[in-house]
Amino acid sequence: MTLADRVSTHHEVRRAEHTTIRYTASGPVGGPTLLLIHGWACSRSDFDGVTRHLPAGQRVLAVDLAEHGASRSVREVWTMEEFAHDVAAVLAAESVSTAVVAGHSLGGAVAVEVARLLPEVVTQVVALDALTFLPLFPAMDEERAEATMRGYRTDFATAVRRAVEDGSPAGTDPERVTAYYEKMVAVRQPAGTRALEGLVRWDMDAALRATRQPITVFSVRALLAQEAVDRYRDRLTIVPVDLGSHHFPVEAPEATAELLVSVVG
Template sequence: MTTTSSGTSGTSENLVVRRADHTTIRYTASGPAGAPALVLIHGWACDRRDFDAVTRHLPGGYRVLAVDLAEHGESRSTRDVWTIEESARDVAAVLEAESVTTAVVAGHSHGAAVAVEVGRLLPDTVSHVIALDGLHYLSLFPAQSEEQARATLGVFRDDFAAAVRGLVEAGSPAGTDPALRDAYFVKMVVVRQPAGLGAIEGLVHWDMDAALRETKQPITVLGIRDLVTQEAIDRYGDRFDIVLVDLGSHHFLVEAPEATAKLLADVMRSG
């Protein structure tokens, strides 16, 4: 495993970690080396650029690492394993390359599941897991039955574009700008394959309840108020600290980066 620089921009560096199966994980690093780390993991079919504006609003004193998961953004891989656990190993490789000893890991949507697995994988390094509108969707969690998983995957296999459009619509509360919905759809529908479908398959087969039993870190869910159900609060309220926010849609980190940065900073300060 090696790490090399691929250029700098101001106080940020664009770096790469190489793993097996011709996997290159690219990430952006900013802030002082050796400082406590904040790791940012994007959602499905998105990339680390979603956090660019958030990073600019974060307080100093942290090593901020925004990661492109395999076959998302600038990261590439020829592997055929697209489980949540394998994505967590991508992130763990970045932390190892950075010699991180303590980190808060924040993930958006699908990335929140990856963040939980990073916490399970690195219990002595990860101090807190933050989900950005993730983990509370009971249509995905806990693990789906084989019949449910086949049905979910069938929707994507039959008409991928329509399935992506459905995801975007489901994450758009009333009043969401249609132009924003269209922009998210255009970005996400071109996710690289077979990784795009593979990552969906990995997500629907992920057993969150089992993962939570082995993940000891505190977990804070920053959930869009109109998208969090009372059923989810009842089921997981004793395991998650669920903070309801009114910052836009499922992609609120893009729409309200300054407010998102403040929420992240507040969680980090609280321990």
């Protein structure tokens, strides 16, 4: 199908007095729902290319997390659990009874928390190059968490540049690396840094123990450590892919859509 075949509409939902979440909906109301969550310092527009390649009968909701993209918030809490409440508000506004939730990078952590929050609604979780980064997971002790965040607090631009480069395998187009860096370094503050801290302090192992739904992880082969596969093989279905960098949903949208359909279908 072409982009013209899939009509997208833009919506917003208000959470209490502190947060307005904006999202895009496409596909038939009442169709099987796939909800897409972007990564840290990114936005729902990262999934525009993916969405145009999904089946016409698929209902797709793409969410901007608080203080990302067009969503805004003045709240004080920036945990993965709080982001999950943002997503839950969208599902409630859309009267969704069942959904597959897919998240890229930090969005994968949020997707797990949405599944934990809404066990009767979320049937499966899909993580796009998420949940397998051992420098972040399992949960850090206070000393390591502080050391990780210190670099972002003292020289945010350099820390972001390093993170983007770490997610770019050999052969990645340097112009792409620069484009990702320029987008991510412009994340709204102070929420951007605090959201990253929420990820650093997230206890993934505890979240996985509390989540019953199946979780499929599509990981960039060049970035996937065997130690992560060995550690989580009993809980996660980890599928290595060769579709580009950490941001492969942007670089290979059609192939990413095929991966999602393989799970949703």
